[in-house]
Amino acid sequence: MTKRIVIIGGGFAGLNVARHIRSKAYTITLVDRNNYIFFPPLLYQVATGFLEPSNICYPYRKMLRKKTRCPI
Ligand SMILES: Cc1cc2nc3c(=O)[nH]c(=O)nc-3n(C[C@H](O)[C@H](O)[C@H](O)COP(=O)(O)OP(=O)(O)OC[C@H]3O[C@@H](n4cnc5c(N)ncnc54)[C@H](O)[C@@H]3O)c2cc1C
Incomplete structure (x- = not known):
C-alpha cells in the first residue's frame, strides 16, 4: 500500500517538494487555494505593465501533468 503525502501550499517550497519526490511508494496530494x-x-x-499576469502564472495541472493524475 502506498503512503500519502499531502503538501499544503504549492508555492516555491511545496511545488519543489512535489516535483522531487520520485518514489512510487508515495501518492502526492498538492493543495493550494489557486x-x-x-x-x-x-x-x-506585471505591476509596471512590462509583463502580462499570464506570463508569471502557470497552471499546476500542466506543470505536474507527467507526475500525477490531476482532478482539475
Ligand atoms: C515581490 C516579491 C519578489 C520576490 N523576489 C524574490 C527573488 O528575487 N528571489 C528570491 O529568492 N525570492 C524572492 N521572493 C521571495 C520568494 O517568493 C519567497 O521566499 C518564496 O515564494 C517562499 O516560498 P514558500 O513556498 O514558502 O511560499 P509561497 O511561494 O508564497 O507559497 C505559498 C503557497 O501557499 C498557498 N496558500 C497560502 N495560503 C493558503 C491556504 N489557506 N490554503 C491553500 N493554499 C494556501 C499560496 O497560494 C501559495 O501558492 C520574492 C517575493 C515577493 C513577494
Missing part, C-alpha cells in the same frame, strides 16, 4: 503557481520575483514587471 490552481496555478505564480512567480513573485517578477511581480513588479
Whole structure:
C-alpha cells in the first residue's frame, strides 16, 4: 500500500517538494487555494505593465501533468 503525502501550499517550497519526490511508494496530494503557481520575483514587471499576469502564472495541472493524475 502506498503512503500519502499531502503538501499544503504549492508555492516555491511545496511545488519543489512535489516535483522531487520520485518514489512510487508515495501518492502526492498538492493543495493550494489557486490552481496555478505564480512567480513573485517578477511581480513588479506585471505591476509596471512590462509583463502580462499570464506570463508569471502557470497552471499546476500542466506543470505536474507527467507526475500525477490531476482532478482539475
Ligand atoms: C515581490 C516579491 C519578489 C520576490 N523576489 C524574490 C527573488 O528575487 N528571489 C528570491 O529568492 N525570492 C524572492 N521572493 C521571495 C520568494 O517568493 C519567497 O521566499 C518564496 O515564494 C517562499 O516560498 P514558500 O513556498 O514558502 O511560499 P509561497 O511561494 O508564497 O507559497 C505559498 C503557497 O501557499 C498557498 N496558500 C497560502 N495560503 C493558503 C491556504 N489557506 N490554503 C491553500 N493554499 C494556501 C499560496 O497560494 C501559495 O501558492 C520574492 C517575493 C515577493 C513577494
